Structure formats: structure tokens, C-alpha cells
Amino acid sequence: MEQDYKVLFNQMDSYQDVAFGVRESSNAEHIRQLYCTHALNHILKTRHRIIKHNAKLKATQPKEVPDNMRDQGWARPKVLILVPFRHSAMLIVDTMLKLMQDPAEKLMVGHRKRFFSEFGDESDDEDKPEKSADFQELFAGNIDENFRIGLSIQRKVVRLYTDFYSSDIIITSALGIRTIIGAQGDRKRDFDFLSSVEVAIMDQADVFMMQNWDHVRHIFEHMNLMPKKLHDTDISRVRWWSVNDKAKLYRQSLFFSNSLFPELNCLMRMFCHNYAGLLKYQRSVASGSSLQITANTYQKFERVTSMSASSESDDRFKYFVDMILPGVVRNTKGHVAIFVSSYFDFVRLRNHFKKNSVDYVQLCEYTTNADISRNRSYFFHGSAAILLMTERYYFYKRHTLRGIHQLVFYQLPRYGSFYCQLANMLSLDADPRDVRKIHTLYSKTDATRLAQVLGTKQTKKVCSSSRLVHIVE
Numbered sequence: 001m002e003q004d005y006k007v008l009f010n011q012m013d014s015y016q017d018v019a020f021g022v023r024e025s026s027n028a029e030h031i032r033q034l035y036c037t038h039a040l041n042h043i044l045k046t047r048h049r050i051i052k053h054n055a056k057l058k059a060t061q062p063k064e065v066p067d068n069m070r071d072q073g074w075a076r077p078k079v080l081i082l083v084p085f086r087h088s089a090m091l092i093v094d095t096m097l098k099l100m101q102d103p104a105e106k107l108m109v110g111h112r113k114r115f116f117s118e119f120g121d122e123s124d125d126e127d128k129p130e131k132s133a134d135f136q137e138l139f140a141g142n143i144d145e146n147f148r149i150g151l152s153i154q155r156k157v158v159r160l161y162t163d164f165y166s167s168d169i170i171i172t173s174a175l176g177i178r179t180i181i182g183a184q185g186d187r188k189r190d191f192d193f194l195s196s197v198e199v200a201i202m203d204q205a206d207v208f209m210m211q212n213w214d215h216v217r218h219i220f221e222h223m224n225l226m227p228k229k230l231h232d233t234d235i236s237r238v239r240w241w242s243v244n245d246k247a248k249l250y251r252q253s254l255f256f257s258n259s260l261f262p263e264l265n266c267l268m269r270m271f272c273h274n275y276a277g278l279l280k281y282q283r284s285v286a287s288g289s290s291l292q293i294t295a296n297t298y299q300k301f302e303r304v305t306s307m308s309a310s311s312e313s314d315d316r317f318k319y320f321v322d323m324i325l326p327g328v329v330r331n332t333k334g335h336v337a338i339f340v341s342s343y344f345d346f347v348r349l350r351n352h353f354k355k356n357s358v359d360y361v362q363l364c365e366y367t368t369n370a371d372i373s374r375n376r377s378y379f380f381h382g383s384a385a386i387l388l389m390t391e392r393y394y395f396y397k398r399h400t401l402r403g404i405h406q407l408v409f410y411q412l413p414r415y416g417s418f419y420c421q422l423a424n425m426l427s428l429d430a431d432p433r434d435v436r437k438i439h440t441l442y443s444k445t446d447a448t449r450l451a452q453v454l455g456t457k458q459t460k461k462v463c464s465s466s467r468l469v470h471i472v473e
Contacts, residue, residue, distance in 0.1 A: 005030055008281075012038045015252045017278040019268060021260035023204070025137040031256050035201050036095045038254075039079045042199055043153045043168045046071070046078060053237075065236045072237045073196025073247065074227045077150070079169040080197045082177075082216070084207040087141030089149065089171045090119040092203075096151075097158065110159040119147070134417065135398050138207070145211060148176035164193040165231045174208055174215035181222050192227040194219075196242060198251055205257035205264055209414060210395045213263055220271040224248040249275045259283055259448050261414065288455040289420040290472060295427035299438045299472035301450075301462065312443055317348055320410060320441065328408065329358060334385030335405035339422060341391045341413055349388060349410070360386035363393045372397070379403050394418060402428050409440040416452025
């Protein structure tokens with residue numbers, strides 16, 4: 001394992017783009033140490049180079065700065081780190097301070113007390129044994145999603161809360177920096193501080209899908225653009241590739257995620273143009289989460305065919321409404337839970353249910369705690385036949401849902417563990433001899449999600465098969 005981390009660090013140090021799709025709670029700390037070390041190395045080496053060139057220029061005083069001494073960008077920030085929660089940012093800063101600490105010399109840290117007060121643990125909840133280990137790890141500490149902080153790095157001094165244009169490293173959430181970038185037409189907006197980012201790091205990339213992926217796209221759209229204004233820039237020292245608007249070709253992007261999902265792959269294709277190339281680490285799942293189901297189940301996987309990716313959402317909705325929903329509505333016993341991964345699909349189904357007077361209750365990320373309790377009770381006692389819920393609701397709450405007799409996945413979850421967790425809820429109120437049904441819709445673009453459930457080898461067989469329906473018992 002140590003050798004694997006050494007190889008990964010060497011690839012970072014070569015300034016290739018890296019998409020690491022095998023991040024999990026067991027290796028999260030090692031990965032954090034690697035990219036923090038890489039970021040600090042980059043800042044300190046760059047600073048040393050600039051100081052060295054300053055001395056040479058002062059001694060020689062040439063009429064023009066030689067090309068090999070053009071060592072700066074349009075703005076000072078060189079490293080951008082995107083993480084989803086304040087607690088994640090606190091761990092990064094804590095790791096960097098430990099890496100910079102020299103036993104022989106004291107490290108001066110400005111605003112240390114303020115930082116750990118604002119980014120420290122605000123969680124009032126005690127560990128709940130019914131929550132999964134990944135939930136406990138993910139939601140430990142302060143889970144505020146709106147934050148940003150600048151860091152100025154010197155060999156013996158670290159300053160926190162520096163102005164962005166005086167910062168070497170910016171650590172932020174997607175929402176935290178999106179509010180500064182603004183949108184087209186806003187009177188007050190600024191993104192010049194992103195013009196010279198040389199290393200962009202996104203940790204826990206999968207979690208951003210549970211927040212707002214549009215913010216992430218917006219940030220990358222505004223990275224390495226020509227600045228609107230000069231911010232104390234010495235133009236004679238700006239690198240030629242920045243002057244010629246080629247900075248994006250020299251930016252390294254590092255992504256760490258539990259899987260390489262389609263939206264992340266699309267982001268890399270559109271906004272990552274590193275001349276050094278891209279290296280991907282893709283997870284190969286030997287056995288999917290379906291093998292962890294202890295309930296007595298009948299699992300049916302049904303493929304939805306589409307002519308194109310753009311029509312897939314419409315095709316899935318039509319197939320569900322025409323082929324699946326009538327059987328669910330006719331089920332007089334009720335107790336059917338429908339899991340929807342996308343909020344937009346959820347809204348579409350909810351509107352259809354309202355229009356056609358379908359008996360249902362809902363659980364989504366915007367449902368109040370009082371409504372959650374009431375709707376769970378209605379479903380458990382049979383007062384509502386159908387429970388319609390979103391993946392974001394389950395991601396943030398992880399409630400045990402009782403009363404499920406049949407489970408329908410409108411689309412597979414992004415997290416394979418959710419499949420088996422929800423499937424095992426089928427046995428909570430069932431006779432061990434009863435067989436509970438799980439009905440899953442999937443398309444070929446869901447291959448990454450399907451692999452987490454069935455395993456990589458079985459997924460290849462299912463997706464390449466001419467059969468549209470596959471049964472697992």
C-alpha cells in the first residue's frame with residue numbers, strides 16, 4: 001500500500017492531471033497528506049524561485065527581464081482546493097501545519113485560534129450506532145457548506161484569512177466561491193483571483209453531486225481566464241503562456257472521488273486541458289453490494305433503451321409511467337418505496353402523481369423534520385400506499401424506513417452501499433419466508449452505478465447482453 005501511495009505522489013509531482021476514483025474512508029487521510037504535501041511543495045518551490053530571480057535581477061539590472069525569469073502569473077493564488085464541508089477544510093489546514101512544523105524552529109501561524117473556532121466541531125449529535133461507518137466519517141464535525149479561506153505560505157510563517165489576492169492557497173466550498181464569482185449581469189463579481197491557478201484540487205468530488213454540481217462547473221468555467229484588472233501585477237514577470245492566454249494548458253487538476261461518475265468525466269473533458277496528460281484510477285468491483293443483502297429478495301434489473309444521452313431522462317420517465325407505475329398503483333397492499341436519484345426526476349414524478357391523484361407521501365432534501373416524521377408514519381401504517389424519496393434525502397438523513405414491502409429504484413443510487421442498506425429494510429417487518437421484490441431501472445450510462453451493485457464483471461455481461469431484463473435471487 002505504501003508503494004501505491006508513493007506511485008500516486010510521483011504522478012502528482014510530474015504535474016499530470018489525476019482522477020483518483022478509489023477514494024474511501026480507509027485511505028482518505030493518506031490522500032489528504034499526499035495532496036497537501038504536493039500543494040506546499042509547489043508553493044514553497046515557486047516562492048524560492050521568485051526570491052532567487054529577484055536577487056539576480058537586482059544584481060544585474062537588465063533592460064528587459066529574461067524569459068527564464070518570467071516566473072509569475074496574473075494573480076498570486078496558485079493552488080485552489082475544493083472540499084464540501086468546513087470540517088474537511090479544517091483537516092487540510094491542520095495537515096499542512098503539521099507538515100510545515102519543524103521541531104528545531106517555531107512555526108508562526110496567524111489567526112490560528114480564530115480558525116479552529118470557526119471551522120471546528122459544531123456537531124451536537126452523539127455517534128449513533130444505527131448510522132453506517134461512512135456516514136459517521138463523512139458528517140463528523142462542522143458540516144457547513146458555505147465557507148472560504150485564503151492562506152499565505154512562507155517557510156516559517158503561515159497566515160490564515162488573507163485576502164485572496166495576497167493568498168497562495170485558497171480552500172473553499174463550491175458555494176463559498178460561487179457567491180464571489182457571481183453570474184452574468186451581476187454588478188459586483190470577481191474571478192480574477194482564479195486567473196493563475198496552477199494546481200486545482202477537488203477532494204470528495206462525489207459529495208459535490210449531493211450539493212450542487214452546477215457550482216463546480218461554474219468555478220472551472222471561470223478558471224485561468226484573462227483578468228479584467230491588474231492586481232499589483234508586475235507584467236514584466238508574467239509567464240508568456242499566461243500572457244498568451246494559455247494558462248489552462250499548464251494547470252494541473254487533481255480529483256479524488258469514490259468513483260469516476262459521468263458528470264466528473266464530462267467536467268474533465270470540458271475544462272481540463274493539461275499538456276502533461278490525464279491519469280485515471282478506476283475502481284474494479286469484484287463483488288457488488290447486492291451480495292450484502294440479508295433480506296429474502298427477488299431482484300429484477302430492467303434496461304431502459306435510449307437513442308441518445310440527451311433523451312434518456314424522457315425515455316426513462318415514459319417507460320416508468322407506461323410499464324412500471326400501473327402495476328405499482330394496482331398493488332392494493334401498498335407499502336411501495338420509490339427511490340429517485342435526481343431531484344429533477346423526483347419533481348417530474350411528483351407532479352405526475354399529483355396530476356393523476358396517486359396516493360403517495362414524499363421525502364426529499366427540502367422536507368421539514370416534522371413532515372419527515374409524519375410521512376414516515378403514514379407510510380408505515382399504510383395511510384399512504386407509495387413513498388417517493390430522493391437520494392439526497394437519504395444521503396443526509398440515513399433514516400431506517402419501516403413498512404417497505406416492495407422497493408423500486410427509478411435510477412440506481414450513486415453510492416452502491418445505499419442499494420443494500422435500503423434493500424435490507426425490506427426484512428424489518430417481514431416474515432423470513434416472504435420474498436420481497438426489488439425492481440430497478442437502469443441504462444447503459446448507469447454502468448458505474450451498476451458495477452457498485454453487481455460487480456464490474458457481472459455489469460459488463462448485463463450491459464452487453466441482448467436481454468433487457470435480468471433476475472437476481
